[in-house]
Amino acid sequence: MSHPANGLDDVVHQRVRLGILTIAHEARRVEFGFLRDTLDLTAGNLGQHLTVLEKAGLVDIEKGYEGKRARTWVTLSAAGEKALRDEITQLKRLIHDIERATPKKNGRRPAAP
Amino acid sequence: MTDASVPQSTPHELLSATRELTRRVRTTQRGTGFPLLMLGVVTLLAAPFERYGHVVRTCESNHPAGSYVCSLYPSWLFVYWPVALTLAYVAIAAMAIRRSLQRGVGTRIKPYVIAGVVLALALTAITLWIAHNPTAHQAFLGGRRVGSTELSTFVLRLVSPAAAIGLALIVLARIERNWSLLAFALGYLVLVVGAVNFGWDMTRSSHWVFLPHLVILGGVLILGGICFQVVERRTTP
Numbered sequence: 001m002s003h004p005a006n007g008l009d010d011v012v013h014q015r016v017r018l019g020i021l022t023i024a025h026e027a028r029r030v031e032f033g034f035l036r037d038t039l040d041l042t043a044g045n046l047g048q049h050l051t052v053l054e055k056a057g058l059v060d061i062e063k064g065y066e067g068k069r070a071r072t073w074v075t076l077s078a079a080g081e082k083a084l085r086d087e088i089t090q091l092k093r094l095i096h097d098i099e100r101a102t103p104k105k106n107g108r109r110p111a112a113p
Numbered sequence: 114m115t116d117a118s119v120p121q122s123t124p125h126e127l128l129s130a131t132r133e134l135t136r137r138v139r140t141t142q143r144g145t146g147f148p149l150l151m152l153g154v155v156t157l158l159a160a161p162f163e164r165y166g167h168v169v170r171t172c173e174s175n176h177p178a179g180s181y182v183c184s185l186y187p188s189w190l191f192v193y194w195p196v197a198l199t200l201a202y203v204a205i206a207a208m209a210i211r212r213s214l215q216r217g218v219g220t221r222i223k224p225y226v227i228a229g230v231v232l233a234l235a236l237t238a239i240t241l242w243i244a245h246n247p248t249a250h251q252a253f254l255g256g257r258r259v260g261s262t263e264l265s266t267f268v269l270r271l272v273s274p275a276a277a278i279g280l281a282l283i284v285l286a287r288i289e290r291n292w293s294l295l296a297f298a299l300g301y302l303v304l305v306v307g308a309v310n311f312g313w314d315m316t317r318s319s320h321w322v323f324l325p326h327l328v329i330l331g332g333v334l335i336l337g338g339i340c341f342q343v344v345e346r347r348t349t350p
Contacts, residue, residue, distance in 0.1 A: 015122045015130065022131040023218075026138040031217030038137060066214065088131065094124040 011056045012087045016041065016049050021084045024059060024076040032072035050074065058083050141218050141349055145294050146342025148205045148225075148285065152278050153334030155197045156327060159274075162193040163323050191241055194274040198233035202226045216349075221288045229281035236277045243269065267306065275305045275330050293344075297337050304330060 012018055019039050024030050036046050053059045058080035062073045076084070122130070166189030209222035270276065282298035285291070303309070313325040 013127075015127060018127055018131060019134055022134045023138055026135050027142065028219035028221070029213075030138075030219065034141075034217030038134065088128070091124045091128050095128065098124070 008090050009083055009087060011052060011058065012083045014049075016045075017053055018084075018087060020046075020049060020053060020074070021058065021076060021080055021087075024074050025081065025084055029073050029075050032074065035074065053080070056083075138218060139290055141216055142213075142221060143289050143291060143345055143349075144209055144212050144220075144222075145285065145289065145291065146338045146345055147208050148282075149334050149338030149341060151201045151205055151338075152198075153331045153336075153338055155201045156275065156278070156331035156334060158197065159190065159193060160324060160327055162189045163327070164320055166190055166193075190274075191237060195233055195237045198274060198277065199230050202229045202233075205229075224288055225281060225285040228284040229277070232277040232281050233274060236272045236274065239272045240269065243272070266308075270306050270308060273305065276302065278334070279305055294341070297341075301330070301333060301337075304333060 012021060016039060020035060023035060023038060027034075032043075032046065032050075035041075036043055039046065041049075050059065050061060054061050056079075058077055060075045060077050062075065064071055064073070203226075206222055206226045209220045213220040279298055279302040282301065283295065286295035286298055308326055310325040310329060313329070
């Protein structure tokens with residue numbers, strides 16, 4: 001069986017991009033400003049992460065106007081849904097493996113060779 | 114590269130960050146106050162229709178000896194409730210879409226609005242059928258004639274528009290993952306089905322005998338709406 005770390009997608013396994021995917025999944029449709037404020041990023045930084053996700057086909061970006069105000073809405077694509085689900089599964093597996101491998105505080109440490 | 118500025122996180126940190134973000138989005142999406150206020154007003158506005166609505170009296174023979182079973186129901190309520198509830202749910206949907214645009218997050222209101230309208234129409238249809246088929250209704254309850262009044266009243270409360278409001282609120286609590294709203298909806302349904310009037314009674318001969326229960330239900334919805342709105346204002350980022 002392969003190590004769970006091998007199943008991690010480099011595009012998704014990154015704090016900010018995982019955050020974007022999580023918010024887009026929960027919100028269904030999320031506005032650029034909400035993402036920027038919630039993830040505490042600059043507009044430029046967020047824009048770069050969104051470009052990476054869009055190029056990977058994980059999000060769809062829709063630009064429009066609300067009155068005179070420009071608005072950018074982000075939606076999770078089907079591939080994005082799957083990528084997020086896979087990432088969460090792999091993270092849980094990693095945590096499980098780490099916890100199994102780490103001796104308990106009260107348990108005896110293995111004898112030194 | 115963008116990643117260079119972001120420190121590496123452990124799987125634990127990444128998972129707890131996703132949980133926190135999920136919680137924040139759900140809190141931002143919540144909008145329970147307005148639906149409760151709207152439905153409370155709709156409930157109170159039913160009073161004149163109940164009091165002055167034309168009463169339908171349907172009687173059917175129920176016994177070989179010639180006894181009759183009669184039902185009385187203010188007919189205007191058959192029009193008022195489905196129309197008022199449908200309009201209320203349309204207003205709730207419009208408000209949710211407006212709030213979604215303002216806050217920058219999508220809304221999950223659609224299943225609630227659909228459930229609300231479907232329940233309102235379905236339960237009105239059942240009440241209409243019961244009002245026009247009193248003996249069939251009794252047969253449905255097991256053919257009991259004597260002592261079945263309480264059971265009939267219970268069934269009528271269970272299919273009332275007030276119950277439709279409560280059942281739809283359970284759907285809203287589910288889609289918003291809102292435990293407080295679920296507790297509120299269940300408490301409200303207990304008031305509906307138990308016809309709780311907190312000792313505020315009117316004589317059976319009064320034309321306003323329905324009023325205490327109606328005011329209590331409307332009042333509870335409005336009060337709940339105000340409380341939820343206050344909490345939402347405090348917790349929404």
